[in-house]
Amino acid sequence: MQQIRSQVTERDGLFELEAGSDVLDSPRYNHDMAPTKVRERTWNKWHITALWVGMAICVPTYTLGGVLTAYFGLTVGEALLAILFANIIVLIPLTLNAFPGTKYGIPFPVLLRSSFGILGSNIPCLIRALVACGWFGIQTMFGGLAIHLFLGSVFDGWKALGGTGEVIGFMLFWALNLWVVIRGADSIKWLETLSAPLLVLVGVGLLVWAMPNVSMTELLAIPAKRPEGAGVASYFAAGLTAMVGFWATLSLNIPDFSRYAKSQKDQIVGQIIGLPLTMFLFASLGVVMTAASVKLVGVTVSDPVTLIGHIQSPVWVALAMALIIIATLSTNTAANIVSPTNDFQNVAPKYINRTTAVMLTGLVGLALMAHELLKKLGLIVSDLSLETVYSNWLLGYSSLLGPIAGIMVVDYFLIKKQQLDLAGLYRDDVYPAWNWFGFIAFGVPVALTLLSLGSDAFSWFYSYGWFTGSALGGLIYYGLSVMRPSPTAVKSAV
Numbered sequence: 001m002q003q004i005r006s007q008v009t010e011r012d013g014l015f016e017l018e019a020g021s022d023v024l025d026s027p028r029y030n031h032d033m034a035p036t037k038v039r040e041r042t043w044n045k046w047h048i049t050a051l052w053v054g055m056a057i058c059v060p061t062y063t064l065g066g067v068l069t070a071y072f073g074l075t076v077g078e079a080l081l082a083i084l085f086a087n088i089i090v091l092i093p094l095t096l097n098a099f100p101g102t103k104y105g106i107p108f109p110v111l112l113r114s115s116f117g118i119l120g121s122n123i124p125c126l127i128r129a130l131v132a133c134g135w136f137g138i139q140t141m142f143g144g145l146a147i148h149l150f151l152g153s154v155f156d157g158w159k160a161l162g163g164t165g166e167v168i169g170f171m172l173f174w175a176l177n178l179w180v181v182i183r184g185a186d187s188i189k190w191l192e193t194l195s196a197p198l199l200v201l202v203g204v205g206l207l208v209w210a211m212p213n214v215s216m217t218e219l220l221a222i223p224a225k226r227p228e229g230a231g232v233a234s235y236f237a238a239g240l241t242a243m244v245g246f247w248a249t250l251s252l253n254i255p256d257f258s259r260y261a262k263s264q265k266d267q268i269v270g271q272i273i274g275l276p277l278t279m280f281l282f283a284s285l286g287v288v289m290t291a292a293s294v295k296l297v298g299v300t301v302s303d304p305v306t307l308i309g310h311i312q313s314p315v316w317v318a319l320a321m322a323l324i325i326i327a328t329l330s331t332n333t334a335a336n337i338v339s340p341t342n343d344f345q346n347v348a349p350k351y352i353n354r355t356t357a358v359m360l361t362g363l364v365g366l367a368l369m370a371h372e373l374l375k376k377l378g379l380i381v382s383d384l385s386l387e388t389v390y391s392n393w394l395l396g397y398s399s400l401l402g403p404i405a406g407i408m409v410v411d412y413f414l415i416k417k418q419q420l421d422l423a424g425l426y427r428d429d430v431y432p433a434w435n436w437f438g439f440i441a442f443g444v445p446v447a448l449t450l451l452s453l454g455s456d457a458f459s460w461f462y463s464y465g466w467f468t469g470s471a472l473g474g475l476i477y478y479g480l481s482v483m484r485p486s487p488t489a490v491k492s493a494v
Helices: 045-056 064-071 077-087 091-104 110-117 122-154 156-161 165-182 185-213 216-221 232-246 249-255 264-274 278-298 305-311 314-347 354-368 371-378 384-416 436-453 459-463 465-483
Strands: 007-011 014-018
Touching: 007 264, 007 314, 007 459, 014 064, 014 091, 014 232, 045 185, 045 278, 045 314, 064 232, 064 278, 064 371, 077 216, 077 232, 077 278, 077 371, 091 110, 091 156, 091 249, 091 264, 091 384, 110 314, 110 384, 110 436, 122 156, 122 165, 122 249, 122 305, 122 314, 122 354, 165 185, 165 314, 165 354, 165 371, 185 314, 216 278, 232 249, 232 459, 232 465, 249 314, 249 384, 264 278, 305 314, 314 354, 354 371, 384 436, 384 465, 436 465
Parallel strands: none
Antiparallel strands: 007 014
């Protein structure tokens, strides 16, 4: 006989929900969004480490050094320091926002119900989902190019397809990504664990190939592309903000993965081991490879897919492209599909299951890349480049997502004091439908960021958008909540 009221039990600091009809019949619940059982939390620190190695070793990481030197006016040394510092900084919200996921087994959209309301959570969820779909499209473009070059190295006639071959590669890679995520979390865990050592080998191989053709002394001595006499501080801070923005998305939806962690220690240690050093080393490799590309292939090439495509040996090209396909697949599935899949389900859990949400993610990502695909097919002519869109996003969306990160941390640790009503997050009678404190705390820094775009005096507010947004959003949310605490702010977990 089905129990009427849900029960919550606790084992070694991990909470588990035994759902009754009050939750099972709720429109806010489905099986995919349900809290993980303690027995399902099987990811240890090495699985978490492998997750980050798999996500961090990707084409965009490789190009970060070039983005910072070309667009942000930093020297090579300054660029690499900005990448290292940014990834140490972003560990703070990543680790803190992972806590409730591990403790309660809940995904990101369900956690947001505490700070933005049961229905209100859909607004920040869909903002996060749109950003992820954009990244999904960009990464799929790189993966599709790798498939095109792989097939071109195996079949002589494939190269003649040109842009059409790239579009076919895009669609093949697009379908492969969706298939992996539809198979579930264990499929992603297996992929990340398999890919991590392979990706490290790729990095070592590329470095061995490049080092005889580059002088590190000369590379570090290249002057910065900024006005003569300009101080480094403002340029470094802007670059630092952009690099924090690179993982600003995951600092929000890290509960989507930490809900599978065995313990808080596992998620903390795994993230510390896996993220900063991997990002620093692979971005450094990108800087070295780009500098060496002139001697290696005769032209400056800033992405590894195109660079390897210049190699004359079909066997080495095929092998390298196969590994890059694995690298991009491991990044894309974990970083860019899991979150929007959960976010879309949050809108209507009874009507949108995981498979439907994965397909929605794929279709939105496809739509966002339609312009680039039509260019490759020769159906339209445009000067807008994918690289320009990608680099300009780094500052823009970090300013938008910063306040959400600050609000989430303040709500869980300072307002709710790490106590959530687990069953109440799936019903309509505990938390408000809309928590306007969350929206005010989100809206004020976003409005100030938009206003700062038209003001030279306050341009710093946009340039340092993630820092200003997360700090101001968190402060406003705390102030509003302290002045008028909601009933759920003082409830204990049940």
